Amino acid sequence: MKELLEGFYPRLWRYCLALTRDLPAAEDLCQAACLKALESAHQFQAGTHADRWVFSIAKNLWYNTLRAENVRRGGGLVPSDELALPAPGTDAETNFFHAEVLKAVMDLPEAQRVTVFLVYVEGFSYKEAAEHLHIPIGTVMSRLAAARSKLAALKATSGAAKQRTL
Amino acid sequence: MDSRSITDEELVAFLDGELPPEQAKAVEQALRDDPALRARLDALTIDTDTVKSAFDSLLPLAPGHAEPAPKDSPSQPSSRALGPLVSRRAAIAASLAAVAAIGFAGGRLTAPMQSEDWRMAVAEYQLLYRSETLTHLDPSPAELESERARVVAELGLDIDGTALRNVSGLRYRRAQILGYEAAPLAQFAYLDSRNRPVAFCVTPTEAASRPLETQSFKGLAAVSWIADGFAFLVIGDVPPALLDRAARDLSASLAQASRTKSS
Structure with missing residues (x-):
């Protein structure tokens, strides 16, 4: 299990970032999820996707316990303008553009943000996303519709990104 | 299919290729017939x-x-x-690499902190250097001095000519001011005994001081360190031992100059 975790650790961390939208909280969550995965490795069914199994662990940890603790400690309420995200790469223009897109997605309400992440970043099908989040497929669709409508509107109004398509 | 009965959810599923084939066909047909539906589709279109x-x-x-x-x-x-x-x-x-605080609505981008990536940028630039880039240069001491004075003034760190000239195994050839992100980047160019180009680069940084470290960037040997708000890099396609000596000479001269100034 440890080798498996190493393999997809960056993607797990990224999912934690999408869940928490906060670097320290994402790291805490990521660590907690890895520990939990190692502890319950015997429950993992060989032949299934280890990454998705640990993603589920992370998501459950976040919604069941850590999220409430994080909010209690004053975290999780980071104003979007102060949301600290790593600035990737060295190409300033690509950086700026990626940063804008990340910011726009991270600004979505939690349910929409996580659904967009799973479907468009991690490539979950609607059915897989619905199972992962324990929601009906119709809810996946309505979250995506709401998110797309917001992102498309930003695309239309953003001056800086006017020439680019989101 | 009456296009008014098509929901946004169905349009999104259509865009994501999640509709069953016959339903997707119906949406396609409705889109052909109905400009209002096309506008609704457009308002849901993003580049995933x-x-x-x-x-x-x-x-x-x-x-x-x-x-x-x-x-x-x-x-x-x-x-x-x-x-x-x-x-x-x-x-x-x-x-x-850096932390960017970004305001999307205003299209505002706060300048990122000086990052370590500058070394990769320098390495890419240094890869373009060959012997001929520098061998034709034969500047007089006076020319070198005025060039140096101009460059270090831009940089904001007074590196004196003696320090630049007295580097083991390297001949000093040129100084120029470049830039990385918003910061000035000084480049001092050298040739080794076999006319291989070596660069000594300096740029301001907010990172904490740290000692000399031998590395490799883009296949070039490199030694970098940080002292008193400036990041230093010696880089070239030469044996690491040669760069180590050069870097030790330079860092020692600079440390001594900084001690002299503060005392």
């Missing part, structure tokens, strides 16, 4: 590939998990149990 690539650009910034677990993290005793898999928060902070 860009969303993916933006998030993919985060992956290299995941906290390094190859490092040993921290010994001094009493608040997170659990992280030790995980061994080398997980690094602590400080490690990720250090590994982040």
